[in-house]
Amino acid sequence: MREDKMIKALIFDVDETLVYYESYDGKEWFEKWAKREIKNLEANVDFETYKKMVKGKLPRSWVENLGVDHVEFWKAIDRAKLKYRKWAAEQGLIKAFLDVDVLKTFKEMGLKMAAVSNASQDCTEFVLNLFGLKRYFDVVLGKDYKYLDGAKPNPYLIKKSLKALEVSPKEALVVGDSLSDILAAHGAGAKAVQVMRFGKIEGADYYVENLNELVQLVRSLIDKDL
Known part of the structure; x- marks a missing residue:
């Protein structure tokens, strides 16, 4: 066995991989929650423009064209997201997938684990704590306000988590539900596992129906390397 190929760590996406939001509609959230915060910045950003920034079709700094500090803009967005999450939690609308209990199994296997999300640090920790999941992770990373364009599909957060876990890209698997997770994994030199919660997305190295x-x-990859 080559030591640098042994799987030592798992890097998990959070939203739609470990937890989900019942009855969530992105446009409805934007109109009801985000616009309040944006209005306080005296900015006018519509949903389609916001979505382009989130998807990376426009840089997150694009709002500077409106005379708005882009860091303050995204902090405002994240305040709206955290308020929504707290409200949704009270309504019982945030759910953990039934298979998240296998995180305990991975811990017992001696694997290092990180949770990496494009949501803010506060939002990410809130939902993990809601279901007692944070204890399983050695590292939890939300978006970095010092480099907002480093959100997935940019590999920045994955590379940051690899460094924090002290493992090489070949020693880790990135586990997520979306194309952004796959692209971020490959950009960091790691292999991607797509959990097909909502259908298959081409480009991943491995596919699983669920966390079981x-x-x-x-286990099969570890046995193969032994």
Whole structure:
């Protein structure tokens, strides 16, 4: 076995991979929650423009064209997201997937784990704490206000988590539900596992239906390297 190929760490996306939001509609959230915060900045950003920034079609700094500090803009967005999450939690609308209990299994296997999200640090920790999941992770990373364009699909956050876990890209698997997770993993030199919660997305190295299948996959890869 080559030591640098052994799977030692798992890097998980959070939203739609570990937890989900019942009855969530992005445009409805924007109109009801985000616009209040944006209005306080005296800015006028519509949903389509916001979505382009989130998807990386426009840089997150684009709002500077409106005379708005882009860091303050995204902090305002994240305040709206945290308020929404707290409200949704009270309504019982945030759910953990039933298979998240396998995180305990990975911990018992001696694997290092990180949770990496494009949501803010506060939002990410809030939902993990809501279901008692934060204790399983050695590292939790939300978006970095010092480099807002480093959100996935940019590999920045994945590279940052690899460094914090002290593992090489070949020693980790990035586990997520979206194309952004796959692209971020490959950009960092790591392999991507897509959890097909909502259908298959081309480009991942491995596919699993759920996290129980992920346990089987990880064990098979470790056995292969032994």
